[in-house]
Amino acid sequence: MPHLPAPTAPHPGAAPAPAPMRSAAPGRGLKGRIGVPGDKSVSHRALMFGALAVGTTEITGLLEGEDVLRTAAAMRALGAEVERLGEGHWRVAGRGVGGLVEPADVLDMGNSGTAARLICGLLAGHPLFAVLTGDASLRRRPMRRVTEPLLATGARFTGRAGGRLPLAVEGAAEPMPLDYEVPVPSAQVKSALLLAGLCARGTTRVTEREATRDHTENMLRHFGATVRVAAEGNRRVIELEGQPELRAAPVAVPADPSSAAFPLVAALLVPGSEVTVAGVGLNPLRTGLFDTLREMGGGLSVTNARVEGGEPVGDLTASFSALRGVDVPASRAPSMIDEYPVLAVAAAFARGTSRFRGLAELRVKESDRLAATVALLAANGVRAEVEGDDLIIARDGAPAPGGGTVETHMDHRIAMSALVMGLASTRPVAVDDTGFIDTSFPGFTGLMNGLAGGPAIAAPPSGLRE
Template sequence: MSAGNRPQPMTARPGARLHGTAQVPGDKSVSHRALILGALAVGETRIDGLLEGQDVLDTAEAMRAFGATVHRDAPGRWRVHGVGVGGFAEPGRVIDCGNSGTGVRLIMGAMATTPIAATFTGDASLVKRPMARVTDPLSLFGAQTLGRTGGRLPMTVLGARDPVPVRYALPVPSAQVKSAVLLAGLNAPGRTVVIEREATRDHSERMLRGFGAEVTVEDGAEGRVIALTGQPELRPQQLSVPRDPSSGAFPVCAALIAEGSEVRVPGVGLNPTRAGLFDTLREMGADLTFENAREEGGEPVADLVARFSPDLKGVEVPPARAASMIDEYPVLAAVAACAEGRTVMRGVGELRVKESDRIDAMAEGLRACGVTVEEGPDWWIVHGRGAGGVPGGAQVASRLDHRIAMSFLVLGLAARAPITVDDAAPIVTSFPDFLPLMQGLGAVITPEQKAA
């Protein structure tokens, strides 16, 4: 939210051609994990390219509360002096994770096998999100939790005094739950095992190995089996955070639907467990190319070049792809509105328990903009109106959700009439430079002044 919890309306207007280079921020998922594992290492970890959105800053502050020393040396350059696995101190204040489901769930996992107590809270959106999906497996280690009805924040976690390793099959695909269990397993003796039927983003496994943990990944009859050997001494690292594909999605998608546009987005992370959106866009006929493929910080990256694509076609997105693009469905829906035919998205029930019910939020907003949408418990269908066919001219509700706000601002650049988002303040949680970056490309996106 904005200062004083005042909404910040913002309007995107069509007609501009986007051109230039979009230097999107560091990957949010990698940034959270870099701070947490740096705090659990013995010695000083140096991080370059850290995302400085509010979500990640809240995680940095939490690591300080647990006893780690965290310094910002320059924009994107941070140092974390860790306390070692099992070395977290009991915080003297409530841990406020703001808007970040990733932050709170991973931090709960990281402290759940240390015999300390911590109380967690968040903003108006986060306190509505379910935590039982994390606290249930953490209880298997011996941790105890006390929260609001329905397993919601504020919540106090009592870390296990004598933790035991666990074997846990994920009931739903969730990198957050998987990562929380693996982080808890760090301070439990023996091998902690997580089984996932569908592969989710694997940043935690990659980074844990980089810090010196013993992590194995095998495909078996049950699915993907990740095993971690507990009680390692994590070694400090020098990390380079790749640029966030979820943030890169917005200038990429804007260029695809805004007539005459061409935008380059350098250094975007293309981890196979995160690149589902770009595969889908190319299947729709997007003029999207990858250049200068390379590896940074253990993650594959490339420069993306996106050009206006007037002949986009609706597709059926494979449900198995959902985990690799779960955060990108809102902006995909904006692109789908500008394509010909139906775009069908199934197996996406997870969208209903994000910062908002993203299926309902996008469906409501798209309908207000003149786009037909069908929806069910874990599916939705956007009936595209073709290039230049979205009427627009509406005010839509962001519902305190940064991705909803940015997705409709992207759509407003290609609609026939401007689209206003009622509150763009939540954008700062993940993409603090969204507005100047988009304006620098030529987008006409302007804050609205509300009457006093």
């Protein structure tokens, strides 16, 4: 039987050597048709629902980045049989709803906030004890917004100040259904509550003030659960009937739109570029970035639109474009929350003022992503302002100056956004560490260099600074 690959990240207590990189203009346009890794959100959920289903679930296109491998390892520790059959091809033999077993050791989530928060919900509905931990970045991130509503199931959580990891979880022997309105848009919180509700007798009801990505609702239906979604005024209400018998079902994971964002934005910014990313997930609750780029004048088109595994999919092509500033409403933020750093890079090359509203959620990502994005721009000669939870960038349409070194704070999206910036800036852009990019986008550097026709992204020749 093939064995699950061991995660390659170091133990949370270790301090690996930084892996600095520098990106520079490639000297020609980015060209090519590429694939990007599978959707991370769908990959996490496919493994979890496979573990909760009766029978064997076959998954194709699974993202094999560090974050998802942590989830795979956790499902195996909780009693599911998890096999890797080939590249992106996995098989999960589940234990049924309520059938997970107590893990023998600590569950290490590495850098994955999604895995940690969703697994809190998964564990809350099972009568077992478990401890979650993660790397230095994840241990700084708040978990209380997930654990506090989960207390109403009967589960108990004990962690560090602020509810941070390491976190001990005692699941409920007879979990109660929840009725909860999520105060800040968060697909992770919503999903954790629905996962806990699977094990509860009765109806779990989750209310959203703004719609967030609905992969959990789609996958619940795909595996046979009864889920109702309705509008009540300006609220979105999800109801889940508890204790279903989930049935194993094949899952084809689409290409991750959050990963596709990086080569597509780079193509919009580098003169002479035309890049196609094949098979990108086009779930309407995930396409806010693409809508925004079109509003900015970006040449972005979809071909070969289709449905795979219950999710809309298409091939996206981006070509070099003169961009203009845009005002993005707060209501769009949930559909593009992970893409704001690379969108800010696009705005740094646009003519006019861009204002991105309602970015409170960015403050609790892998880093304070709002502050890190402002610092990324400032280090490379682009002034940005924060007013409340809004980010404002005013530019004249000229290439960003570049020439700076970006502190990534162990945030893979900040690192990749900075490297995209360097491909189009007047001067190269350096990044202090890129070792954690593989957590979500394995092969990023090689893919971008393939489009560039050479090593546009490489280790700096000496030190970090020009």
